[in-house]
Amino acid sequence: MRRLIVLTVVAAMLSASCGDDDTDGSSATTAPPATQTTAPPATQTTAPPGTQTTAAPGTSATEPPQVEGATVTIVSHDSFSVTEELLAGFEEQTGIDVEILTAGDAGEMLNQVVLTKDDPIGDVVFGIDNTLMSKALDEDLLVPYESPLLAETSDELELDPSHRLLPVDRGDVCLNYDVAYFADQGLDVPQTLTDLTDPSYEGLLVVENPATSSPGLAFLLATVAEFGADGWQDYWRDLAANDIAVQPGWTEAYYTDFTVAGGGDRPLVVSYASSPPAEVIFADPPVTEAPTGVIEGTCFGQVEFVGILAGTDEEAAARQVIDFLLSTEVQEDIPLNMFVFPANENAALPPEFVDYTVVPSDPLSMPPDEIGANRQAWIEEWNEIVVG
Amino acid sequence: MTAATPTLHSRAHGRLRPLWTAVLAAVPILFLAVFFAYPLVSILWRGLAPDGVLDLAAAGEVLGDGRIWEIAWFTMWQAAVSTVLTVVLGLPAAQVFARYRFPGKRLARALVTVPFVLPTVVVATAFLTLLGPTGPLGIDLRRTIWAVLIAHVFFNLAVVIRTVSGAWAVLDPRPEEAARVLGASPLRAFLTVTLRRLVPALGAASAIVFLFTFTSFGVVLILGGPGLATLEVETYVQTVTFLNLDVAAILALLQLAAVVALLVAQRLVVARRERGERLQAERASARPPRGWRQRAWVTANLAGLGLFLGVPVAVLVERSFRVGDGYGLEWWRSLGRRGRGSTLFVTPWEAVTNSLTAALVAMVIALVVGGVAAVVIGYGRGAPAHGLDAVLMLPLGASAATIGFGFLIALDTPPLDLRTSPWIVPIAHALVGIPFVIRIMVPAIRSVEGRLRGAAATLGASPWQAWRAVDLPLVGRSLAVAAGFAFAISMGEFGATTFIARPDRPTIPVAIYRFLGRPGDANYGQALAMSVILMVVTATAVLVIERFRVGEVGDF
Numbered sequence: 006m007r008r009l010i011v012l013t014v015v016a017a018m019l020s021a022s023c024g025d026d027d028t029d030g031s032s033a034t035t036a037p038p039a040t041q042t043t044a045p046p047a048t049q050t051t052a053p054p055g056t057q058t059t060a061a062p063g064t065s066a067t068e069p070p071q072v073e074g075a076t077v078t079i080v081s082h083d084s085f086s087v088t089e090e091l092l093a094g095f096e097e098q099t100g101i102d103v104e105i106l107t108a109g110d111a112g113e114m115l116n117q118v119v120l121t122k123d124d125p126i127g128d129v130v131f132g133i134d135n136t137l138m139s140k141a142l143d144e145d146l147l148v149p150y151e152s153p154l155l156a157e158t159s160d161e162l163e164l165d166p167s168h169r170l171l172p173v174d175r176g177d178v179c180l181n182y183d184v185a186y187f188a189d190q191g192l193d194v195p196q197t198l199t200d201l202t203d204p205s206y207e208g209l210l211v212v213e214n215p216a217t218s219s220p221g222l223a224f225l226l227a228t229v230a231e232f233g234a235d236g237w238q239d240y241w242r243d244l245a246a247n248d249i250a251v252q253p254g255w256t257e258a259y260y261t262d263f264t265v266a267g268g269g270d271r272p273l274v275v276s277y278a279s280s281p282p283a284e285v286i287f288a289d290p291p292v293t294e295a296p297t298g299v300i301e302g303t304c305f306g307q308v309e310f311v312g313i314l315a316g317t318d319e320e321a322a323a324r325q326v327i328d329f330l331l332s333t334e335v336q337e338d339i340p341l342n343m344f345v346f347p348a349n350e351n352a353a354l355p356p357e358f359v360d361y362t363v364v365p366s367d368p369l370s371m372p373p374d375e376i377g378a379n380r381q382a383w384i385e386e387w388n389e390i391v392v393g
Numbered sequence: 394m395t396a397a398t399p400t401l402h403s404r405a406h407g408r409l410r411p412l413w414t415a416v417l418a419a420v421p422i423l424f425l426a427v428f429f430a431y432p433l434v435s436i437l438w439r440g441l442a443p444d445g446v447l448d449l450a451a452a453g454e455v456l457g458d459g460r461i462w463e464i465a466w467f468t469m470w471q472a473a474v475s476t477v478l479t480v481v482l483g484l485p486a487a488q489v490f491a492r493y494r495f496p497g498k499r500l501a502r503a504l505v506t507v508p509f510v511l512p513t514v515v516v517a518t519a520f521l522t523l524l525g526p527t528g529p530l531g532i533d534l535r536r537t538i539w540a541v542l543i544a545h546v547f548f549n550l551a552v553v554i555r556t557v558s559g560a561w562a563v564l565d566p567r568p569e570e571a572a573r574v575l576g577a578s579p580l581r582a583f584l585t586v587t588l589r590r591l592v593p594a595l596g597a598a599s600a601i602v603f604l605f606t607f608t609s610f611g612v613v614l615i616l617g618g619p620g621l622a623t624l625e626v627e628t629y630v631q632t633v634t635f636l637n638l639d640v641a642a643i644l645a646l647l648q649l650a651a652v653v654a655l656l657v658a659q660r661l662v663v664a665r666r667e668r669g670e671r672l673q674a675e676r677a678s679a680r681p682p683r684g685w686r687q688r689a690w691v692t693a694n695l696a697g698l699g700l701f702l703g704v705p706v707a708v709l710v711e712r713s714f715r716v717g718d719g720y721g722l723e724w725w726r727s728l729g730r731r732g733r734g735s736t737l738f739v740t741p742w743e744a745v746t747n748s749l750t751a752a753l754v755a756m757v758i759a760l761v762v763g764g765v766a767a768v769v770i771g772y773g774r775g776a777p778a779h780g781l782d783a784v785l786m787l788p789l790g791a792s793a794a795t796i797g798f799g800f801l802i803a804l805d806t807p808p809l810d811l812r813t814s815p816w817i818v819p820i821a822h823a824l825v826g827i828p829f830v831i832r833i834m835v836p837a838i839r840s841v842e843g844r845l846r847g848a849a850a851t852l853g854a855s856p857w858q859a860w861r862a863v864d865l866p867l868v869g870r871s872l873a874v875a876a877g878f879a880f881a882i883s884m885g886e887f888g889a890t891t892f893i894a895r896p897d898r899p900t901i902p903v904a905i906y907r908f909l910g911r912p913g914d915a916n917y918g919q920a921l922a923m924s925v926i927l928m929v930v931t932a933t934a935v936l937v938i939e940r941f942r943v944g945e946v947g948d949f
Contacts, residue, residue: 078813083906083907083910084737084910085736085737086735086736086737086738087735087736088734088735088736089734089735089736090734092736104897105736105897106813106897107897109633112633112634113633113634116632116633116634116636116798117798117801119636120636120798120801120802121801121802121805121812124805126801126812126813127813214614216630216634217614217629217630217633217634245619249619250536250618250619251618251619252614252615253611253614253615255910256514256906256909256910257514257517257611257614257615259912260514260518260909260917261514261517261518261521261615262521265912266912266914266917267518267521267917268518268521268522269518269521270521270525270535276912280912281912283911283912283913283916284912284913284914285913286913287911287912287913287914287915287916288913288914288915289716289717289723289724289727289914289915289918290716290717297912342735342737344911381635381637384634384635391619392619392620392622393619393620
């Protein structure tokens with residue numbers, strides 16, 4: 006129990022700088038129930054991986070792939086979740102046995118994969134995000150796979166032209182606020198990052214340490230995107246002077262310091278744009294209004310990717326698993342399992358997810374290369390400023 | 394075994410023969426070499442010699458950083474203060490459990506273990522309420538060092554109470570009674586007579602508490618507020634977040650050096666105190682309290698213990714029934730229902746089964762490996778025995794992140810391809826449990842009077858028979874305590890296991906964290922209901938384990 010709690014969490018939904026969304030979230034996301042869901046995954050996944058450009062050593066491109074009886078291990082962060090029946094159906098249709106290996110939060114998982122790249126612990130990796138992707142690409146962990154399902158994926162999510170990392174879901178890290186607290190206190194809800202340094206919000210905010218938390222890192226990146234590489238430090242000095250609490254991870258922040266959940270004393274928390282729908286879906290007795298709200302001006306977009314680990318002995322089967330994960334069937338299953346938006350544009354969204362989810366019109370973002378080049382330095386600088 | 398046993402001990406001293414020492418010592422040494430030293434050295438070497446040549450450039454960078462020394466200093470002093478507080482507050486309760494019989498004693502002793510296994514974040518939600526301005530103390534201790542110290546005592550009190558009361562119970566009370574007859578006050582009799590006889594057990598308990606609080610992670614980060622961090626946190630960040638294995642290696646070595654220095658110092662103090670003691674049947678030394686003073690003392694102690702350990706636990710139990718503005722069984726009912734069918738979901742039954750399986754395997758490994766080591770250390774002589782003793786404590790003080798990542802690169806080739814095996818979890822738990830078994834068993838083994846064994850031999854018993862008739866019953870109590878701890882450690886998901894990629898066999902703590910990975914009051918409610926299940930299962934299991942005492946001590 007004395008350990009760091011590295012579970013990540015509800016992953017996020019992003020938004021993205023997508024130009025195709027209306028600014029008005031809910032209407033934009035109630036896409037018409039997709040008509041293309043009729044293809045069972047098996048028909049999709051048996052498509053020959055002919056577009057593939059490189060083959061793993063030992064896999065001849067000319068031999069038909071033998072996947073029957075193969076075991077594919079998905080290395081994932083702790084939040085990975087799909088409906089069991091879907092997985093069982095895939096296993097039955099393809100004869101592939103899928104195992105899930107959970108390896109901490111996204112950052113920890115990636116480092117475990119990096120550490121074992123000469124002798125990989127799995128075949129497929131799920132959950133590397135845009136804040137980590139440049140490291141994954143630089144380390145040469147993955148083999149490319151141009152899945153036919155990329156045709157159905159939002160183009161703006163395809164951040165890796167080499168197709169080693171394929172977008173699988175998207176979300177936003179945003180400040181959440183306790184609706185009742187601000188109403189009871191007659192206090193205006195802060196609207197911008199700058200508002201948070203106002204003395205009227207002194208002692209009200211809890212954030213996660215970016216050194217130990219994915220949403221914490223995303224929030225730090227939001228402030229860098231907003232105030233610039235030379236301006237965010239002063240912003241955080243002001244924020245620290247306004248008495249913020251720092252927790253090691255999302256779970257600790259949300260369930261110990263945030264007022265809505267565990268009985269904490271801070272009505273502002275770094276969480277996700279999809280947290281309010283989760284508050285509604287996991288409410289008992291049922292509620293019609295979410296107890297929390299999202300402050301749109303503070304959101305940072307996250308994209309999560311899947312990829313095939315270099316050195317796998319089961320590349321053909323791994324491709325089928327990737328296709329399965331990108332299929333509309335799984336993509337439609339993702340929102341209520343992981344509380345993120347699907348990457349597949351044909352996937353229909355569940356109404357209860359859409360109704361309470363805010364899609365920020367213009368979330369903050371940053372090129373993955375810039376994040377990769379500065380991530381460690383920024384985290385260390387942040388800790389010097391905020392933690393001391 | 395039977396044929397060989399007559400030569401197990403040399404008759405004169407009740408000591409192990411050198412050959413047997415070597416054979417038996419091989420068991421713990423091999424286990425430690427494979428599952429601790431090899432992964433540790435592998436990851437340190439990867440960090441310090443990425444190209445096969447030792448490069449200590451990071452050492453200058455780390456050791457020249459004033460902040461690291463500040464963190465090291467804080468790590469040391471908070472652990473020292475936490476340990477002293479835990480020992481001082483645990484001693485009176487240990488005395489009550491050792492010297493008095495009262496209704497519900499077995500249950501109370503099992504319940505004391507409950508805080509030990511609770512997930513930090515779950516306890517923290519109760520602590521932040523209790524230590525807030527509206528809590529029973531009426532002062533705001535949130536995000537202060539006080540919250541950290543109080544939580545450390547809360548989590549570790551069981552170590553002191555159970556370790557020390559186990560040793561105390563079999564201590565012959567007559568010397569203390571003689572002191573009382575000669576006019577000493579109870580306090581004076583305790584300080585001058587009993588305390589020094591408890592030094593080995595106190596040494597064992599304080600070493601373990603110190604190492605736990607020295608490597609404290611969640612408690613310090615969650616309750617301490619910004620600015621407080623231990624070396625363990627620093628090593629974790631460098632390993633897990635940045636994969637700066639060179640810096641992490643230096644930090645891990647710095648941490649190990651501090652731990653070794655402390656263990657050596659502690660051994661020097663304690664070793665001189667360990668000698669043959671007159672042990673006594675627990676039944677004979679524990680009596681019902683007599684007179685109002687004793688009754689008041691026992692009552693006050695149990696009430697204090699109940700308040701300190703019980704109130705935070707009660708807050709959690711209460712919240713598992715709090716639904717909306719009232720109370721209900723909603724979270725309990727929905728435990729088996731909500732979210733069913735996703736790969737993340739686990740039924741309470743599955744989680745309990747997974748936890749019990751892992752904990753029993755971990756307990757057996759810890760008892761076998763730790764028990765053999767305790768025999769070698771307890772009956773062995775000289776430097777090798779002391780060395781083994783100290784070395785087997787190291788896993789408690791080593792960084793969990795370092796060991797976990799070490800497993801990944803070291804245990805990757807058959808027959809040790811265990812990186813993703815379900816065995817790796819109980820093995821990692823056993824690494825933490827073994828020091829408990831040794832620390833609890835060795836003082837008990839050492840304190841068995843040679844004269845008793847000699848008497849048995851004189852009466853014609855073989856050394857093996859003498860050991861079974863004399864030693865085993867006297868150490869049986871300690872064995873039960875050790876088994877309970879080895880089990881509880883695994884139930885509470887300690888240390889390195891957090892950093893191991895593992896197949897999907899969620900235990901109770903993992904199920905709790907999965908609930909707490911999502912927003913929503915149902916998730917919080919179900920996490921608390923699952924926490925209550927963890928408490929009940931742990932207390933019950935410890936109660937059952939303690940029933941399996943090896944050969945209850947008879948009346949002499």
